[in-house]
Amino acid sequence: MPSPKPGTTPYPGLCADCIHAKLVKSDRASVFLQCQLAFTDSRFAKYPRLPVRTCSGYKKRDEGKG
């Protein structure tokens, strides 16, 4: 199995297809996964530790529309 490239996030688990997940780039070109739910709900970490295996805020992204 290939190791993750520098500057990419590890496999994010549930966040991979969660509507609340957003990828943000730092000024060092690293990519972080930001949980948008953390801005309105303090139970969630702004930068969750990946991979997220269980999450009460998880909501699957609807990829069939849009």
Ligand code: SF4
């Ligand atoms: S709500 Fe949970 S699964 Fe969704 S982005 Fe936040 S931490 Fe990840």
